[in-house]
Amino acid sequence: MTITQLQYVLAVAEYQNFTLAAQKSFVTQPTLSMQVQKLEDELDILIFDRSKKPIALTEVGKKIVAQAKNIVAEAERIKDIVDQDKGFIGGDFVLGIIPTVMPTLLPMFLPTFVKRYPKVNLIIKEQATDTIIRNLQDGHLDAAIAATPLEIEFIKERPLYYEPFVGYVPKSHRLAKETELQTDMLDIEDVLLLQDGHCFRDGVINLCKSSRSANGEGFQIESGSFETLVNLSNEGMGMTLLPYLNTLELDDKKKLNLKHFKNPPPAREISIIYHKSELKIQITEALKEVISGIVRGAIAFQDVEIISPLNK
Structure with missing residues (x-):
């Protein structure tokens, strides 16, 4: 049993395909298949059920893969120890x-x-x-x-x-005359959000949980970029929230629409x-x-x- 064989097993387990696993491991497919087969012969078990499409782990194979992850990680740690010792x-x-x-x-x-x-x-x-x-x-x-x-x-x-949240509030918005924002001023109904899958979106939703309850009317716009949200805000579609570092790159005209939260700001x-x-x-x-x-x-x-x- 070698570390290389275990690495090949982990690659096949991840990609569920011998050819793709070989490509990702930078070896030929016959070489990878032969080494996996040698390990199975040595252990006298089947790690993979090759009759299934895609290839699946056997029950004992699942246990072997779990242990192989630990062994490969510990082997890599040896090089780390040497590197750290040498600075x-x-x-x-x-x-x-x-x-x-x-x-x-x-x-x-x-x-x-x-x-x-x-x-x-x-x-x-x-x-x-x-x-x-x-x-x-x-x-x-x-x-x-x-x-x-x-x-x-x-x-x-x-x-x-x-990183604090900063409000981007166009002049036409109901909060435009506020000098500072507070979380209880926010209404999820008029806050433009990033698309689902962005953790910043989830943070904004959590921040707005104490705001007014949704009434189910109007519209909801989601985007994949802060730039688009700012442009939509300028078109009167609502306000949005930006991470502080993103506000540093706005031009001077857009910076006039920024409103900070009362201390301590949400972040x-x-x-x-x-x-x-x-x-x-x-x-x-x-x-x-x-x-x-x-x-x-x-x-x-x-x-x-x-x-x-x-x-x-």
Whole structure:
């Protein structure tokens, strides 16, 4: 039994197809199939039921895959131990970032991180929170940046910063004359939302739970971008809420429509999250240090009220 054989088994279990598993493992399909077959022969069991389409795990195969994940992770930890002992910070590192954070945060920290840690090959993927959670569990991401708390058993969360919500209120809106917003002023019926699947959307819905009850009249508009929500607001379709860092890029005319909340403002907690196995923790720590240091200067708010990203 070898680590490579276990890695091939995990690939087949994930993709449920030998050809695709071989492609993702960068080997030929006959090589991968032969190594999986050798392991099955050695153990005298079948890990996969090849008669099913797609290929499925046998009952004993499910137990073997669960244990193989632990063994492969522990084997990778050995290299981590050596790297940490040598003080080496480098190699491939796959980082997931949620869509409502990526456009504003990435340009802020990436140039500094690349300059400070040139030996790290940072591979960045924009992914929704549900996808990030799944990929952290499957080992396809080394870490991610997401809105927290998520309260998931196998994930560790390290807060990076707290980003206040800011109202974007056009002059025609009922709240246009208010100098400061309060959460009880919000009415979910006239707040433009991101599309379903965005954790920022769920945070806004949670924030509005104490607002007026919906009357079922009018319309509801959802969009995939904050830019579209701002443009719709300017057309008199309602107000919207923006993360603070997104407001920094608005032009001066649009900034006139911004309204801050009365202290403490509602905010979202943005954290770097990673699997509890803590693989490549030295790179995760380096990312946390760089991002926290840069964003701390951009967000001056101290006391905030954290709004959960979970739509409970």
